[in-house]
Amino acid sequence: GAGVSQSPSNKVTEKGKDVELRCDPISGHTALYWYRQSLGQGLEFLIYFQGNSAPDKSGLPSDRFSAERTGGSVSTLTIQRTQQEDSAVYLCASMPRISGANVLTFGAGSRLTVL
Amino acid sequence: AQSVTQPDIHITVSEGASLELRCNYSYGATPYLFWYVQSPGQGLQLLLKYFSGDTLVQGIKGFEAEFKRSQSSFNLRKPSVHWSDAAEYFCAVGGTTSGTYKYIFGTGTRLKVLA
Numbered sequence: 056g057a058g059v060s061q062s063p064s065n066k067v068t069e070k071g072k073d074v075e076l077r078c079d080p081i082s083g084h085t086a087l088y089w090y091r092q093s094l095g096q097g098l099e100f101l102i103y104f105q106g107n108s109a110p111d112k113s114g115l116p117s118d119r120f121s122a123e124r125t126g127g128s129v130s131t132l133t134i135q136r137t138q139q140e141d142s143a144v145y146l147c148a149s150m151p152r153i154s155g156a157n158v159l160t161f162g163a164g165s166r167l168t169v170l
Numbered sequence: 171a172q173s174v175t176q177p178d179i180h181i182t183v184s185e186g187a188s189l190e191l192r193c194n195y196s197y198g199a200t201p202y203l204f205w206y207v208q209s210p211g212q213g214l215q216l217l218l219k220y221f222s223g224d225t226l227v228q229g230i231k232g233f234e235a236e237f238k239r240s241q242s243s244f245n246l247r248k249p250s251v252h253w254s255d256a257a258e259y260f261c262a263v264g265g266t267t268s269g270t271y272k273y274i275f276g277t278g279t280r281l282k283v284l285a
Contacts, residue, residue, distance in 0.1 A: 059213070088273070097174075097260065097277035098214075105271070114272070146213060158204070159264075159273055161213035 057081075059162035061147050067168045068137055076132045076165045080149030087130050088159060089122060093143040101145075104130065105152070137169045172197050174263050176276035183251050184284045191246040191279050193261030203244040204262040205235055208278075214260060220244065231255070256283045 060079040068074050080087050089101040100114040104124045115121070119137075124130040134141055144166045148159040173196045183189055195201055202221050206214040218229025225237040235246045244261060258280045264273035 086271075090275075095277075097176075098262075098275035100272050100274070103271060111271070148214075158216055158219060159214075160216075161206075163211075163213040 059147055059149050059160055061145075061162035061165050063165055064163065065166045065168075067170065069170050070139060071136055073133065073135045074137055074167060076134075076145050076147075076167070078130045078132070078147030078149075078162060080128065080130070080147070081160060083151065084149035084160075085127065085152050086150045086157075087124060088148045089130070089132050090146045090148065091116075091143045092146055092164070098146065101132070134167075137167075139169045142167055142169045172263060172272070172274045174261050174274050174276040176259075176261055176279050178279045179277070180280050180282065182282040182284060185253050186250050189246075189248045189251045189255070189281070191259050191261075191281070193244045193246065193276060194242050195244065195261070195263045196242065197263050197265070199265060201263045202265045203235075203237060204264065204273075205229065205233070205244075205246050206260045206262060206275075207231075208258045208260065210257075217246070217259075251281075251283055253283045253285060256281055 062077045085106045088103040090098040092098050102112050102122050104110045119135045122132045144164040146164045148161045150157045150159050175194045204219045205217040208214050217233050218227050220227050220237045228234050233248050237244050258278045260278045261276045
């Protein structure tokens with residue numbers, strides 16, 4: 056696609072429920088990142104995928120968080136047994152390949168509210 | 171450890187005044203540096219980037235930034251601010267150290283523009 060697409064744009068859920076957030080990167084981009092942006096905070100790295108390599112999951116805050124990327128394209132971030140502290144904007148970004156001399160292109164984000 | 175510091179959480183300037191947003195970084199190798207802007211409800215848009223070469227880089231919307239290795243800084247400037255520049259600005263450092271590809275973001279500076 057022309058840009059990074061994320062869905063849903065807004066999600067309200069009850070504490071303890073599971074949620075799935077979807078990211079559709081720019082066509083042909085092999086690198087995909089997830090970040091979390093909490094109110095008044097910067098962007099917290101969660102996970103990145105590069106092609107068929109094993110993802111770097113070092114930023115996932117707990118084992119309730121997981122992500123997968125199917126077919127090297129669409130990615131889903133899953134949060135199990137949501138807690139109120141999970142409320143944040145979840146941003147997805149992609150770039151052509153893993154390289155420092157490259158630029159992340161961000162989606163508009165998925166705003167998650169846990170009641 | 172890699173880190174980015176944006177010491178100013180909020181800045182208020184009058185329309186037409188000059189602007190400088192500060193960014194300091196800690197990085198174990200030659201950094202790649204970025205400034206992004208986030209308007210309310212939007213994803214992050216790249217303003218400019220520094221990879222190598224000329225330490226003064228020009229970006230979109232009349233912004234520029236200067237890389238100063240001796241000060242570990244990458245401050246963003248604009249000679250004359252417009253009301254539409256009101257947004258949140260993020261400095262980021264990226265690249266490869268020890269085989270990792272995490273892009274580290276600062277906590278952001280929220281800019282308010284007075285008419």
